[in-house]
Amino acid sequence: MQRFREIIEKRHDYAREWKARTGGKALGYFCTYVPEEIIYAAGVLPLRVLGSHEPQDVTERYMGSMYCPFARDVLAQGLKGKYDYLDGVAIATPCVHMRVAYSSWENHVPTPYKYYLNMPGKVQSPEAKPYLAAELALFKKSLEEWIGKPIGNEALDKAIEVYNTNRRLMRQIYDLRRQSKPSLTGAEAMEIVLSGMLMDKEEHNRLLADVLKKLPIEGTRDGIRLMLIGSENDDVEMVRLTESLGGMVVIDELCTGSRYFWNEVVPEQDRLLAIAARYIDRPACPIKDYESRRRWTHITQLAKDYQVQGVILMQQKFCDPHEFDIPPLMAMLKEKLNIPSLFLESDVTIPAGQFRTRIEAFLETFQNT
Amino acid sequence: MQTKYQTKPFECWQKAKELRLKQWRDIASAREHNKLLTTGFCVGVAPVVMGLGDDVEFMACEPLAASTLPDVAYTTQCFEAVEARGFARDLCGYARAYWGNVFTNRLPMGGEFPRFDFIFERHWCDTLVKQLQVVSEYQGVPYHCIDFPIGPAEGERLELKVKYVTAQLHRGIEWMEKTTGHTWDDEKFIQAFKNEVLSRTLWAEALYVNKAIPAPMDQKSMYPFFAITMMMPWKQESVDFHRALLDEVRDRAAHGIAAVPSERYRLIHEQIPPWHFLRLFRILENYGVVAMGSHHTILIPGDFRETEEELVPAVVPPQFNTGFKNREEALQVYARWYLESPLDKFYLSAQDRSRLITKFARTWKVNGVILPINRGCTFGGMGILETKLALREIGIPSVEYEANLVDPRDFDAARVMDIIETFLDGQGLKPLAE
DSSP states (O other), rough: HHHHHHHHHHHHHHHHHHHHHHOOOOOEETTTTHHHHHHHHHTTTTEEEEOOOOOOOTTTTTTTTTTTTHHHHHHHHHHTTTTTTOOEEEEOOOOOHHHHHHHHHHSSSOOSSSEEEESSSOOTTTTHHHHHHHHHHHHHHHHHHHHHSSOOOHHHHHHHHHHHHHHHHHHHHHOOOOOOOOSHHHHHHHHHHHHHHSSOOHHHHHHHHHHHSSSSOOOOOOOOOEEESSSOOOHHHHHHHEEEEEEEEEEEEETTTTTHSSOOOOOOSSSHHHHHHHHHHEEEOOOGEEEEEHHHHHHHHHHTTTTOEEEEEEEEEEEEEEEHHHHHHHHHHHHTTTTOOEEEEEEESGGGGGHHHHHHHHHHHHHHO | OOOOOEEOOHHHHHHHHHHHHHHHHHHTTTTTTOEEEEEEEESSSHHHHHHHSSSSSEHHHHHHHHHHHHHHHHHHHHHHHHHHHTTTTTTTTTHHHHHHHHHHOOOTTSSOOOOOOEEEESSSSHHHHHHHHHHHHHHTEEEEEEOOSSSSSHHHHHHHHHHHHHHHHHHHHHHHHHHOOOOOHHHHHHHHHHHHHHHHHHHHHHHHHSSSOOOOOOOHHHHHHHHHHHOOOOOOOHHHHHHHHHHHHHHHHTTTTSSTTTEEEEEEEEESOOOOOOOHHHHHHHEEEOOOOHHHHHTTTTOOOEOOOSEEOOOOTHHHHHHOOHHHHHHHHHHHHHHHHHHHHHHHHHHEEEEEHHHHHHHTTEEEEEEEETTTTTTTTTHHHHHHHHHTTOOOEEEEEOOSSSSSGOOOOHHHHHHHHHEEEHHTOOOOOO
């Protein structure tokens, strides 16, 4: 477990070392709809650009304060030169907050390669897959021009296999949390997912396989079984705090959690169509979850599979994609699943301790029933 | 007040008022007249719905919100009804104004909020599709969206988008036929599409004429007119109205009839206006300042295209004169028309917005720009602070203020005016003597 934490804490050192070791390029992405498989097949290290949770004052000239603190924190990292080793950045039509951050990054951070991938908004449309596959072909072509060599089917197949292996291993890790007494904490699980976004997936796979060998199926941990839902959230401290108060985060529905790895690429002859299908069919971000509410179905299933007793909805301040979904979601949890929920609005720089009282009160309600 | 130019009221004003009232009446009485009623984004949705026939009415989302907002007490009740259902106060102001009407079951012009037969939308702004998802669930009515993804649309990527949108349109038509039991008629669609494009290009022509010094039309006089472009552009009455308006603007330009008789400084007040504080434009007049519009009055209602230096009214598709070969071609032309619009680019990136704002400034010969950081619309705020830097590069001064242009509870008029008046003072402008 220590290694996963080290990767998160020393993410920039890791990426620099990886570049020095392999001679390869590194590409930062702003949203998990960017198809990492194609980047990986190009021999480039894809890594998610995350914030620092430190107060900053460098984005005010470029981004209004009504944009989410996570997005501003991401831009701040670029402006402060923390990602000066990146050779490229990419987005795939994310929420407007991340688009604003990306746009200012393009203007003010001298990253050499930049790519905006058109990702369909309506993933429920049957037309979305072929459209995305065609867009992926253009992305692949652009990457090929950038790296100066073609990306062959063999490389794509290998990348798909590496990523699918990672997803299978992550699902096994998450399966351990279904147990009545899980052998790993929610904070540990979050660190495992986050580290995977920041490192070479083959290496991550080896670490996962090793951890899976060591972790017993049944553990000793106990507590109120919680699901964490919300905006981009890499706040491991918050999870640690919740678990120190008697909660046990057994599952999440986060893009920094299960949504990132939940489904695999189903291999088919047309590799790009197969990759497109994976990103279209993945558990959706709220802005892509229309007309019907597929998130509700997915969350309901997770709640059942992980025997969830309560839900913590943690939303980044000003995150309107989640602001649209949270009231009807809380109603659905209460009325259809009889699961109580706690809503917390966060800012990446707010110390987790400020939520202590509210989380304690929420957890106490379970002891009274 | 000192005056340099002659002025007079717009003759079209009364006609615009009559048309707006008629449109609201048509919407409110749709059910009574056995018509289908639907709702969606004010740009480019209605023509597709109108393929279902003449017995369809369409309530454009944004004009409802804009009609709600000037009445502070009514708006506050709307917002409180939304907040009582758990929705955040910092959500899109137009969405909350629209929902407020739905949840309180009323319309600002009187009567109950109508029940839709179905909802048809195009995904352009993320907020809009989520807004109408909530409405469809609240009313229990079917909902369908066509995705127009925001993103680069040059060359091959434009062609992919046209293909993607066209394929979805075919499916959307099937869905509407199945949902309503109506047959979708190509000719009805084409006529509505032509009317909408004509209304929007005529509006663009009128704005282009407005380059004249003195400006025949100012921002506050644009609002009652462009409401027609937003509410009912697919109707023949709208085309007729816009022709009359263009004639009047041309006539005023030819005879030097000003919107602001004391005009001595031209500026852009970007974004939507502070609907609950439209008095702002009267205060500007007192400085001899004429507000020339914003992307809200230029790009949302108007069909423009870019040249190297400026914006010019778009030329209608050639098929409007030669005819369409078939449905496929008509849908492709429709999709391409909106995908090529500078409107999409404006919301895509800071770079695109900056380029377009500098073209606004050049086209309408403005001296300065006010950049509101609108807390009530994250989509509309894309890159707005970056435009300040771009304007500086071409020597146009600007000032920004942060406020909620939609929610009167989060708008400090005194502070905003303090900022604007300080800016004007810095531009050497003093209030004109009464």
